[in-house]
Amino acid sequence: MPLIEETVLPGDSLLTLPVVIIGNGPSGICLSYLLSGYRPYLSPEAIHPNPILHTKLEEARHLSIVDQDLEYLSEGLEGRSSNPVAVLFDTLLHPDADFGYDYPPVLHWKLEQHNYIPHIVLGKGPPGGAWHSMEGSMLTISFGDWMELPGLSFKEWAASKRRNIKSDRVMPEEIACYYKHYVKVMGLQKNFRDNVYITSVSRLYREKDDEGRSHQNEDLKTQRSEMEDGQKSLIKRNWEVRGYQRATDGSHVPFCLFAENVALATGTFDSPGRLQVEGEDFPFVLHSMSDFGAVISKGKLRGKADPVLIVGAGLTAADAVLCAYNNNIPVVHVFRRRVTDTSLIFKQLPKKLYPEYHKVYHMMCTQSHTMDSNQHSAYTSFPEHNVLSFKPEMKCVLQSASGLKKILKFSVALVLIGSHPNLFFLKDQGHSIGHHSNQPITCKGNPIEIDPYTYECTKEANLFALGPLVGDNFVRFLKGGALGIARCLAIRQKKKHELIESGDGGGDGVP
Structure with a gap:
């Protein structure tokens, strides 16, 4: 309604x-x-x-x-x-x-x-x-x-x-x-x-002369902030919350609410983290597991010779590695930290309770590009590497901690570095x-x-x-x-x- x-x-x-x-x-x-x-x-x-x-x-x-x-x-x-x-x-x-x-x-x-x-x-x-x-x-x-x-x-x-x-x-x-x-x-x-979408949350102000009462308790006094607007002194009033509600027929019904208090409980999943590098807006560079799942379900990666490029060392990136691995899709895994970094989330998870994540961590440690395994295996990690850019021919430029650059070909890139x-x-x-x-x-x-x-x-x-x-x-x-x-x-x-x-x-x- x-x-x-x-x-x-x-x-x-x-x-x-x-x-x-x-x-x-x-x-x-x-x-x-x-x-x-x-x-x-x-x-x-x-x-x-x-x-x-x-x-x-x-x-x-x-x-x-x-x-x-x-x-x-x-x-x-x-x-x-x-x-x-x-x-x-x-x-x-x-x-x-x-x-x-x-x-x-x-x-x-x-x-x-x-x-x-x-x-x-x-x-x-x-x-x-x-x-x-x-x-x-x-x-x-x-x-x-x-x-x-x-x-x-x-x-x-x-x-x-x-x-x-x-x-x-x-x-x-x-x-x-x-x-x-x-x-x-x-x-x-x-x-x-x-089905409610907020478009603005802003303060309402009024002139001090319109306050109506001069006596207020100390708690309310502390909530006021006087501002100079020419010759007028303004007092913070209530919040104005505007937005629209999406109806069942797809139409947008606008609304306006007023509140004494607003509580922000939005979480942090709204905007995926971005690398802020050249080429990140290409359609083959994804930023969510749902988009990656859609690509897999449509069979777009079936029979592809080039690996999926996964960027990130958190649990969502690990989920993506597991998802690709379980679907027989080769993976190149790029992350900035050392595998021995104590701040890696895998270090904080007991092996018995989180075996699938420790499986990924084991591959991160033992299947690095510097080891005997070649880059056409099911999984290859690139620790201590940064992505410099994505190229239109579906190539990625990496840079190691020592400054060496490397170009990799991939089928789809998945950037999962938080939100x-x-x-x-x-x-x-x-x-x-x-x-x-x-x-x-x-x-x-x-x-x-x-x-x-x-x-x-x-x-x-x-x-x-x-x-x-x-x-x-x-x-x-x-x-x-x-x-x-x-x-x-x-x-x-x-x-x-x-x-x-x-x-x-x-x-x-x-x-």
Whole structure:
């Protein structure tokens, strides 16, 4: 159904929502779950293996985790996320998981309707986000339990769907189905809108003289930024979110929403990483596994003498190597790092749990172009090489670490060097809100700079971010962002209601 017609006027306060969430992947779903009033409490008989944390939890057992001091609870905890609340929530849901233990969560969940905060979740496809478009034949890097969202055991759900569970690791398509089912079984559908494309998210401003009330609480004061526009002083107001919803007949229905707060949960799969070299735009240079799969399924590589050129040393590149290898397609594998580089993801994966990736890593090490194997074998690696250019005759110019150049002939090239978020709908594509201003937002090198406990952007009030946008690539950690945001918004909603009840409210609030 359509969201809101474009003809709606910005001054209609009835259309102002407390929260608009952009992105309906696991980050957006988890945030919607908490904003819908679900609250985590310490289970009656639960004992956390961390005695210090357990003592802290016992001090306020009667309170939900959302209502507690997250900075106090997360103090001293260590984990594989740089965000302390992410580590806290992960250890509550998966105690000592990094030590190989399979302890149950120490939390139980209650639905408290009075804690519901009106919100809407906007996504391009069905709930689950990018998981619906990932290659379905490859196993995920994480265990199924680590992919689950609060309140619904993935194991129990999977057991009811699969006849035979051979591994704790699962297919992306199973994860996508789980997320879609999660939204339905938790009663979150009313908050979700599919087939929605955002075109702009911008601030509204108004003159200070039109504010109407001079008394505001300190929390609201900190959210204001006065700007000089000639003789007028302007105050930041709400967010304006514009876009369109694609109807079943293919037409675009424009909409305009207004929000007090916007949460960015878009992930980082929008824009594939590029080499930025000459010839990269040729049609035979691909940048996604789905495009590669389409080429294979159409039989375009059948009987080709020239190999597929795969660029990259991550798991997606490894998936491509396996895909080509399993289809009897020869591979030339080019990557910049040494095979002994400790930062290679393969070094972090136990062999018994990830045999297929270690098979690729073994080939990377033992079937280099410098060894006896010739380049017409099933696989040849080129460690410590950069791609300089692609030529129209389907040739590639490589350069080694020592500066030597080599020209290779290939049938199709596949560049898989990661992906970046596409925040084109923000001013300057969001470059101003990263740790390094005026640079593109990236998951590793330049994530969005946030308050570590509220996940609010430090450079833009009332704008929140979670998940890969703030460096949390794994589902098990992005849930902490939802916790931090939910607590922050719950506190602000409570203060706002207190102001209204005391007769000192007003301004841009939601009716």
